[in-house]
Amino acid sequence: MDVGALSKVVKSLFVHFQMPAVMLLQEPVMAVVGAGVRSGLVLDVGWSEAVVNVVYEMRVVGPGKHSRRGGRTYRDLWRKFLREEYSSSSSSNDGDNDQGNGIADWEIEEILSRTGWCRQSSPSHQQDETTITIPLITPTPPKTLTLPFTKLSLPAEKAFFATTTTDSPTPEYPDDDDYSLPELVYRVLRDCPIDVRAAVMQRIIITGGGSYVPGLKKRVIDEVRVLAKCRGWERVGRRVVEKGKGDMPAREEVVVEEGYQWRREATSSPEGQNDKRIVQIEVEREKFLAAVAAGGTGFPLDV
Structure with a gap:
């Protein structure tokens, strides 16, 4: 989903429904939770x-x-x-x-x-x-x-x-x-x-x-x-060893910032570069609304 549209959805949850926090999860995780x-x-x-x-x-x-x-x-x-x-x-x-x-x-x-x-x-x-x-x-x-x-x-x-x-x-x-x-x-x-x-x-x-x-x-x-x-x-x-099979496994990084917490996985690409993808974001209401009022999207980074 586009960051702007996602920001509007989260803002509606905070303003109209007074949610204290919102957690964004991947689709398979949402299916399991449901x-x-x-x-x-x-x-x-x-x-x-x-x-x-x-x-x-x-x-x-x-x-x-x-x-x-x-x-x-x-x-x-x-x-x-x-x-x-x-x-x-x-x-x-x-x-x-x-x-x-x-x-x-x-x-x-x-x-x-x-x-x-x-x-x-x-x-x-x-x-x-x-x-x-x-x-x-x-x-x-x-x-x-x-x-x-x-x-x-x-x-x-x-x-x-x-x-x-x-x-x-x-x-x-x-x-x-x-x-x-x-x-x-x-x-x-x-x-x-x-x-x-x-x-x-x-x-x-x-x-x-x-x-x-x-x-x-x-x-x-x-x-x-x-x-x-x-x-x-x-x-x-038979087992075939593919190119890049010996790369380092995915490493999980938990980043905590004031009002935010997100979990990110870092994997090594065949070219040797680190590819980081976000798997979970938790946003607090006050921090999000303050960032939106200042003209931002309300998220600590582009998702």
């Missing part, structure tokens, strides 16, 4: 990407993992799915197969929010033979699709669980985008220290707009449980 715990694994399925982070005693542990399997990918797969169904239903007509490209984004989002769902790993949920009628009003000509209910889970299956590794001379070295969401969660848990893993493995918090797909949360947790049971927690395979 769940009422101090430690947990946070899977944030956002619009552009899905992020997995581990929070232990109100602190983010490790860099986490990022994947492009987010709401945008889910929406794009729904668009492709509806276009294919529209074209297949029009194939027997007079060649209007490409008119499905005119489906508006708002109609796609409304359809996926009303009918999209995620099937479970157990086969008992895949026997429903109900058909769903979906009217499309924005393409030319308008058309009504009649689809099996089970088929409406395909976009979620491809977006969050299907393997997307492309042809490569080294398929044994996929990146994070190629892994499903349960695989990402399992790998983050596997790489955690034993004490951290014991504290967070029973507290998996799934948040973000993409997590509201019906059945997604249960499917992810069930598959993580199966992966842990089948593979255990031992790393299998």
